[in-house]
Amino acid sequence: MGSYSTTSSSAQNCPKLVFRQLFEKESSTYTYLLADPSHPQKPALLIDPVDKTADRDLALVKELDLKLIYAINTHVHADHVTGSGLIKTKFPGVKSIISKASNAKADLFVEPGDKIYFGDIFLEVRATPGHTLGCVTYVTGDGPNQPQPRMAFTGDALLIRGCGRTDFQGGSSDKLYDSVHSQIFTLPKDTLLYPAHDYKGFTVSTVGEEMLYNPRLSKDKETFKNIMQNLNLSYPKMMDVAVPANMVCGLQETKSEAC
Amino acid sequence: MGSYSTTSSSAQNCPKLVFRQLFEKESSTYTYLLADPSHPQKPALLIDPVDKTADRDLALVKELDLKLIYAINTHVHADHVTGSGLIKTKFPGVKSIISKASNAKADLFVEPGDKIYFGDIFLEVRATPGHTLGCVTYVTGDGPNQPQPRMAFTGDALLIRGCGRTDFQGGSSDKLYDSVHSQIFTLPKDTLLYPAHDYKGFTVSTVGEEMLYNPRLSKDKETFKNIMQNLNLSYPKMMDVAVPANMVCGLQETKSEAC
Numbered sequence: 001m002g003s004y005s006t007t008s009s010s011a012q013n014c015p016k017l018v019f020r021q022l023f024e025k026e027s028s029t030y031t032y033l034l035a036d037p038s039h040p041q042k043p044a045l046l047i048d049p050v051d052k053t054a055d056r057d058l059a060l061v062k063e064l065d066l067k068l069i070y071a072i073n074t075h076v077h078a079d080h081v082t083g084s085g086l087i088k089t090k091f092p093g094v095k096s097i098i099s100k101a102s103n104a105k106a107d108l109f110v111e112p113g114d115k116i117y118f119g120d121i122f123l124e125v126r127a128t129p130g131h132t133l134g135c136v137t138y139v140t141g142d143g144p145n146q147p148q149p150r151m152a153f154t155g156d157a158l159l160i161r162g163c164g165r166t167d168f169q170g171g172s173s174d175k176l177y178d179s180v181h182s183q184i185f186t187l188p189k190d191t192l193l194y195p196a197h198d199y200k201g202f203t204v205s206t207v208g209e210e211m212l213y214n215p216r217l218s219k220d221k222e223t224f225k226n227i228m229q230n231l232n233l234s235y236p237k238m239m240d241v242a243v244p245a246n247m248v249c250g251l252q253e254t255k256s257e258a259c
Numbered sequence: 260m261g262s263y264s265t266t267s268s269s270a271q272n273c274p275k276l277v278f279r280q281l282f283e284k285e286s287s288t289y290t291y292l293l294a295d296p297s298h299p300q301k302p303a304l305l306i307d308p309v310d311k312t313a314d315r316d317l318a319l320v321k322e323l324d325l326k327l328i329y330a331i332n333t334h335v336h337a338d339h340v341t342g343s344g345l346i347k348t349k350f351p352g353v354k355s356i357i358s359k360a361s362n363a364k365a366d367l368f369v370e371p372g373d374k375i376y377f378g379d380i381f382l383e384v385r386a387t388p389g390h391t392l393g394c395v396t397y398v399t400g401d402g403p404n405q406p407q408p409r410m411a412f413t414g415d416a417l418l419i420r421g422c423g424r425t426d427f428q429g430g431s432s433d434k435l436y437d438s439v440h441s442q443i444f445t446l447p448k449d450t451l452l453y454p455a456h457d458y459k460g461f462t463v464s465t466v467g468e469e470m471l472y473n474p475r476l477s478k479d480k481e482t483f484k485n486i487m488q489n490l491n492l493s494y495p496k497m498m499d500v501a502v503p504a505n506m507v508c509g510l511q512e513t514k515s516e517a518c
Contacts, residue, residue: 024460063468
């Protein structure tokens with residue numbers, strides 16, 4: 001076979017970042033591993049680790065010769081148990097992080113505007129309540145030494161062509177609409193969106209795509225609120241186990257000592 | 260929270276490439292969408308599309324405003340039905356591609372060393388028999404205008420911390436070992452490896468990682484052959500449907516007319 005068409009492709013600055021997207025099938029949860037391989041210590045963090053796949057994630061961290069420093073949650077999940085507490089029992093140096101607004105236990109609490117550094121790379125914290133009161137979105141930094149395009153870890157605030165439900169845990173469709181439109185849709189259109197879940201096999205989207213094609217959040221606020229009010233979703237089967245556990249890093253027995 | 264450590268991260272050239280990894284849960288298959296967005300026509304291709312998720316993939320192609328030109332298979336799959344034929348019935352301009360060595364039907368047949376261009380970006384064809392006789396690995400080009408690091412779509416030849424079985428369809432553990440060591444492990448160590456399947460929630464690996472940590476292929480050839488001989492795998496449940504269908508682009512009824 002020969003060549004069929006040629007044209008120049010443009011180049012852009014792309015700083016090094018170790019990045020892995022990891023999937024937990026049962027709850028369709030994505031865990032994200034990020035690290036700065038240029039730093040002598042290769043500091044790494046996990047976003048939304050799951051208890052059932054914590055060993056897989058820790059084995060990968062070890063194989064990649066990274067130093068795990070943070071286990072971070074976007075919010076108090078209702079559909080799976082976080083791996084944060086379990087990870088801390090195995091790697092006591094790891095600090096758990098969650099938003100102050102979540103009211104959950106953790107080593108460090110973040111607020112809007114905070115920066116979480118791992119090596120020279122950082123995540124910026126944006127408040128995106130609506131699925132829960134304490135939901136945040138973590139966005140890679142804006143700057144010459146930060147990954148381009150930017151990457152946003154949206155938790156359940158914004159899913160690919162969808163969004164998290166708003167009918168419990170302090171949920172509010174009014175707040176979620178404002179959160180996504182003011183904190184996520186204002187990012188550059190090529191920003192890569194990495195949600196906490198996907199049920200259709202998508203792995204990533206962009207701000208531009210969701211602004212155009214999200215069947216809920218591309219609508220006006222009243223239509224969105226109507227859609228969310230009429231979803232008629234069943235009670236999450238894991239909720240009564242997951243929420244109390246996730247308030248204390250996923251380890252109910254040992255409670256806050258492990259957080 | 261403040262900043263905990265800082266260091267400079269290095270930058271590298273990173274040409275534009277639209278890239279999407281898509282998952283089909285039932286057979287744990289990854290389909291890959293690649294496109295050159297810098298070319299006026301935004302030409303795109305799908306690697307290993309699945310019949311059940313063809314509509315999802317085509318909707319995405321449309322939303323991203325891409326022009327699908329190729330539906331490519333790494334080999335004749337035994338565990339799912341390819342979406343190539345179905346895609347061609349919906350987009351008659353799309354050409355199906357498979358290796359000449361597969362003996363399957365397609366519009367275009369590739370051989371080792373061939374280049375498949377979409378815009379200015381190309382895939383290089385490498386013969387990696389062993390799982391089947393006709394298995395190939397598609398590798399993004401080596402050059403200043405090609406994606407960096409390189410990306411290899413390994414089909415079932417090399418899976419993350421594993422490999423495809425070698426006990427049917429002209430399989431040979433001897434050949435598979437040579438294929439992986441001569442055609443994949445000789446690529447730069449930072450080459451990103453994208454397999455046709457993953458069963459543990461991994462999405463990507465690298466050549467360097469698999470050379471060190473693949474529990475089968477990091478061993479010497481005799482040990483590898485012994486491992487493969489003693490897997491005692493059951494007969495694939497989809498095989499008697501999938502293989503005959505995939506010999507003719509996934510559309511048995513219409514046979515070669517649709518290929």
